[in-house]
Amino acid sequence: MSESKSIFSIELPTGGEVQLTRHRFGLKRAPRVSIVAGIRGDAPEGMRIAFSMLQRLVELEDVLQGQVDIYPCVNPLAAEQGERLWPFFGVDLNRLFPGRENGHPPERVAHALIEDLQGSDYVFELRGARPSFQESTQALVRSDDAAELALHANVRLVWKRTPGPAAPKTFAYQFPNTIVLEGGVGNQLTSTVGKELSDGILNVLAQLNILPEEKLPFSWASMERPVLVSDEDVFRIRVGRSGFFLPEASLGQEVEKGERIGRVIAPDSGAVREEIFSPVSGVIMAMRVQPVVSLGIMVARILLN
Numbered sequence: 001m002s003e004s005k006s007i008f009s010i011e012l013p014t015g016g017e018v019q020l021t022r023h024r025f026g027l028k029r030a031p032r033v034s035i036v037a038g039i040r041g042d043a044p045e046g047m048r049i050a051f052s053m054l055q056r057l058v059e060l061e062d063v064l065q066g067q068v069d070i071y072p073c074v075n076p077l078a079a080e081q082g083e084r085l086w087p088f089f090g091v092d093l094n095r096l097f098p099g100r101e102n103g104h105p106p107e108r109v110a111h112a113l114i115e116d117l118q119g120s121d122y123v124f125e126l127r128g129a130r131p132s133f134q135e136s137t138q139a140l141v142r143s144d145d146a147a148e149l150a151l152h153a154n155v156r157l158v159w160k161r162t163p164g165p166a167a168p169k170t171f172a173y174q175f176p177n178t179i180v181l182e183g184g185v186g187n188q189l190t191s192t193v194g195k196e197l198s199d200g201i202l203n204v205l206a207q208l209n210i211l212p213e214e215k216l217p218f219s220w221a222s223m224e225r226p227v228l229v230s231d232e233d234v235f236r237i238r239v240g241r242s243g244f245f246l247p248e249a250s251l252g253q254e255v256e257k258g259e260r261i262g263r264v265i266a267p268d269s270g271a272v273r274e275e276i277f278s279p280v281s282g283v284i285m286a287m288r289v290q291p292v293v294s295l296g297i298m299v300a301r302i303l304l305n
Contacts, residue, residue, distance in 0.1 A: 002061055008112035010105045020109055022071055022116060025057040026064030031208050034069040034117050035201065037126040039094050039171050040208075041078025041085075042187045045128030045194060049181075052198045056217075066210035069120070074113060075106075082187060086133070095169045121150055122149065122208070123178045124201065125171055128193075129186045132290035134251050137183030137196055139226070146177045151226055152207045153181060154200030156304065157285065158228045185289060196224070235282065235302045239264050241274040242294040247287055249300075257281045261300060264293060281305045 008020040037050035050072040052267070057068060073079050077087045082165060086093055086106045099110025117123060129135040139150035139158045150158045163173060172178040179199050184190035199218055205211040206220075213220065239245060241264050249261040255278045264274040276299060286301040 002058065007116045008109060010109070018076055018109075020071065020074060020112060020194070022069055022279075023054055025061050025068045026066055026210065028067055030066060031121040031210060032067040032069070032119060033124065033205065033208065033210065034071070034120040034124065035120050035124045036071045036074060036113070036117075036171065038071075038073030038075050038079050038298050039125065040127070041081060041083045044079070044082070044125045044187065044189055045197075046126030046181070047073050047079060047185045047191075048189055048194050049126045049197050049201070052194065053201060054299040056198070056202065060211060060215060063207075063212055063215050064210055065212075066205075066208065068115075068205065068210065071113065074109065083144050089188075094171055095166065097169055097171050097174050110171075113171075117175065120175065122146070122178070122204075123172075123175045125178060125180045126197070127180060127182045128184045128188070128190075129182060129286075132288055134185045135183055135285050135286040136251060137181070137193060137200075137224070138285070140172070140180040140182065142172075142178070143176045146179050147228060148202060149207065150179045151228065152200070152203050152223065153179065153226075154196050154203055154224045155181065155226050156224055157226050159234070160228065160230050161206055162231050191243075199223070219235070220301075229303060233304050234285070235280045235304055236298050237261070237276065237278060237300040237302065238296050238298050239274060239276060239293050240295065243267060243273045243289055244291045245276075245293045245297075245299050246291065247289075247299070248282055249287065251284055253284050254305075255282065255302065256285060258273050278302060 003024040007263045037046040096110045098114045100107040137155040141147045167173045184193035206213045243264040247262040262276045282302040282304040285303045288299040
């Protein structure tokens with residue numbers, strides 16, 4: 001039987017409380033998959049996918065041959081405001097892991113989540129696109145095992161990324177087999193992306209023999225066959241002037257070296273301050289959709305041919 005449990009709660013100075021809730025489905029045996037969403041409040045796509053999975057697993061619970069835990073919203077205060085940072089404290093929860101048991105409330109939430117996830121065989125973090133961007137569906141991984149499994153997640157690419165300087169404080173870094181699912185438009189819902197990633201998680205559960213393949217509500221043939229890429233396969237394009245970025249290329253488009261992908265104009269006069277040309281050939285995997293830019297801001301990521 002499914003079980004819903006509050007693994008941590010915080011009383012608010014204004015009254016009421018914030019709860020960190022876990023929904024558990026299936027048999028209490030390996031493999032155990034944990035699905036986490038809403039670490040940042042400006043990633044509604046991830047939270048929507050988590051709630052979709054809750055509904056699906058209620059229907060499929062009787063046939064599950066493992067355990068699936070869902071944490072649909074880790075940062076509800078920020079989510080209710082559509083903001084990245086934890087309100088009142090103004091901190092990014094995804095820079096506080098593994099947290100502290102005796103720290104301030106966001107650190108205590110981070111600590112409680114990490115403690116409750118111990119023993120998970122695989123951890124999924126559900127996000128949307130990064131703010132201001134439209135992005136192809138992708139899985140971000142660190143380990144070879146996670147990369148192999150992510151190839152079944154119905155994404156367009158699996159990106160094995162090298163951790164940066166801030167990575168040790170992020171949620172995904174705490175578990176080597178974490179798979180981060182992204183895509184869509186920053187701080188927005190995209191119906192196709194939500195369905196693609198929800199189906200992808202179900203397909204992964206089938207690959208792990210937690211869910212019988214015949215119970216999948218789609219054909220395995222409909223799944224994306226992603227490419228596996230590394231940091232060397234991705235090129236970032238940045239602007240050299242501030243102003244209004246007007247894209248002239250779109251997500252998924254193939255571009256040639258030297259092809260113009262947009263312009264930066266002066267908002268007051270419309271004068272062109274900079275023409276943005278792609279220095280490489282490849283496919284656009286991310287494009288900036290929020291037009292206001294400043295010096296050095298990234299406006300596109302290109303997957304190299």
